[in-house]
Amino acid sequence: MKKLSLVVAAAAAGALMLAGCSSTTGGGSTTTTPPSEAPTTTATVDLAQCLTDAAATVTSGTSGNTSSSITPSTGFDAGAKIGVSLPQKTSQNWVEAEGMFNTGLTAAGYVPTVQFATNGVSDQQNQISAMIQNGVKVLVVGAVDGSQLGGQLDQAKQAGITVIAYDRLLMNTNSVDMYVAYDNYKVGQLQGQALLQGMLASQGAPPFNIELIAGSPDDANSKPFFEGAMSVIQPGIDCGALNVLSGQTTQTQAATQGWLAKNAQTRMDAILAANYTSAKLNGILSPNDTLARAALASLSSAGKSDDKTVITGQDSETASIPLIMQGTQYMTIYKNTQGLVDEIVKIIGLLQQGQPVPINDTTSYDNGTKVVPTDLLTPQVVTAANAAQVYANDATRLPCTQTPAPASCNG
Numbered sequence: 001m002k003k004l005s006l007v008v009a010a011a012a013a014g015a016l017m018l019a020g021c022s023s024t025t026g027g028g029s030t031t032t033t034p035p036s037e038a039p040t041t042t043a044t045v046d047l048a049q050c051l052t053d054a055a056a057t058v059t060s061g062t063s064g065n066t067s068s069s070i071t072p073s074t075g076f077d078a079g080a081k082i083g084v085s086l087p088q089k090t091s092q093n094w095v096e097a098e099g100m101f102n103t104g105l106t107a108a109g110y111v112p113t114v115q116f117a118t119n120g121v122s123d124q125q126n127q128i129s130a131m132i133q134n135g136v137k138v139l140v141v142g143a144v145d146g147s148q149l150g151g152q153l154d155q156a157k158q159a160g161i162t163v164i165a166y167d168r169l170l171m172n173t174n175s176v177d178m179y180v181a182y183d184n185y186k187v188g189q190l191q192g193q194a195l196l197q198g199m200l201a202s203q204g205a206p207p208f209n210i211e212l213i214a215g216s217p218d219d220a221n222s223k224p225f226f227e228g229a230m231s232v233i234q235p236g237i238d239c240g241a242l243n244v245l246s247g248q249t250t251q252t253q254a255a256t257q258g259w260l261a262k263n264a265q266t267r268m269d270a271i272l273a274a275n276y277t278s279a280k281l282n283g284i285l286s287p288n289d290t291l292a293r294a295a296l297a298s299l300s301s302a303g304k305s306d307d308k309t310v311i312t313g314q315d316s317e318t319a320s321i322p323l324i325m326q327g328t329q330y331m332t333i334y335k336n337t338q339g340l341v342d343e344i345v346k347i348i349g350l351l352q353q354g355q356p357v358p359i360n361d362t363t364s365y366d367n368g369t370k371v372v373p374t375d376l377l378t379p380q381v382v383t384a385a386n387a388a389q390v391y392a393n394d395a396t397r398l399p400c401t402q403t404p405a406p407a408s409c410n411g
Ligand code: BGC
Pocket: 089, 090, 091, 093, 167, 168, 219, 221, 259, 287, 288, 289, 314, 315
């Protein structure tokens, strides 16, 4: 994490720049006051520069830090059964994945079973056990709670099944072969960067008031999302350019159990009532679009829509794209689900033939038991400025960039 070392003005609050200060005279010339009077411990913090610098620490581009391969399978029947276990339908990406897996795996000649763990952890445990009994050769798991499946995954390993963690890492187990996901830490960094850039562009001069929302604590992704974002935001808090009036700055304090919109909205309602009846709320870090819309509902019911709060998101949900085009939600992240599913289908093809599977990260995703070989895809930032371009090949999302958006985009 980048650290800013600052010497805050020792003089009284409101002290102006004493050192090397320039002033324009009536005749238009510029004079410079010598710094002789300035105490050596005094420096003025340029808050906007502090935020600009923090935002600049994030680079766009490809994820992954190495190029390698693993060979977890010796091969299996071309028409094998494949199990795909998904969590609850807490965002549009999961819903879309169901059809994409069924279509992609069937077209590739496999017999897929794709299930949602609608009733939580025990539902998912039972579904995975049944898939193992049913003789699947590969298990693709998007976990409700990545640390609660150890027993089932050990059974899968004993049965010679290749286990792939899908989108969410499987924690505290040796029985996971690889992880395939968009780079979650990068998602958080991009959200943090966009939040700062969005506020600098539309909220006047800092300091800014912000609030933080984190994802569900049982989802392993919530940590890299939050930590990635805070790697950009924390320097702004440290230099005094950002204030969190609620004081809720830890992932635990900001958590949204179950990724449920109503939980985020209830928390935001309380924060607004306690801290923002007169203060302006300039920005909200939201980890995904569902929770961004919950935050917007909260702002609206508190009569704070005029704050034009800069709000982040993720998932490119069709219900959020029109809000982004109108400027109500500032940004989202595109993690093209079709791309992720296609990647998994391609990997299963290599496993079926017993061939090496390429990976591009061998260091970042430690699940508590081992560093899991990872295949990372690159997430993309979407704002009103680039939405039509980013969604150009996505027939579901592109129409939502039009004004007015078709009714199909409204969730
Ligand atoms: C996914 C996000 C999603 C969230 C809630 C996370 O694990 O990576 O894309 O918004 O779950 O469904």
